[in-house]
Amino acid sequence: ILSRALFTAFKSIMSKVYTEAEVAEHNSDKSCWLIIGNEKNGGSKVYDVTKYLNDHPGGPEIMLDLAGKDADEMFEDIGHSSEARTKLKEYLIGTLEVDPNAPKSTSAKKTVSAVGEKKGGLNPMAVALLLVAIAIGVYFSQMK
DSSP states (O other): OHHHHHHHHHHHHHHOEEOHHHHHTOBSSSSBEEEEOOGGGTSOEEEEOGGGGGGOTTOHHHHHHHTTSBOHHHHHHHTOOHHHHHHHHTTEEEEEOOOTTSOOOOOHHHHHHHHHOOOOSOOHHHHHHHHHHHHHHHHHHHOO
16 A cells, blocks of 8 residues: 555646746745756656755755755766755655747856856956056166
8 A cells, every 4th residue: 555655746747848937937945946867867747855955965055045946967077976856855746847939048057157257357356456567576686
């Protein structure tokens, strides 16, 4: 009876389908949903990790940066253990609706890395300081 109840509960969860727009609404510490999964591992699934935020070994910040987004690439790149993958299953709430006509969304990894990305170029203050140091050096070398 217990296994039948578990099967029914699992079937109920897996039959719930969410859109990217629905997932995107859950992007805070009050409600943190992530999309993890791809074609190679059974498709994109939706996880409500709100209750796990403070238990995450990497801290809640990394998951909050990805909240409401596709976090699959980041999840896979970090190389989570089999224990972490098993733990993740506890937070599964459904699957992601696949719209074949929708353009591919930007992955969370690209979004997160773009936030920390810096433009090239020299710092104007460093250039000014370097010019002052050269001028002082030239001045003292001329005094002899």
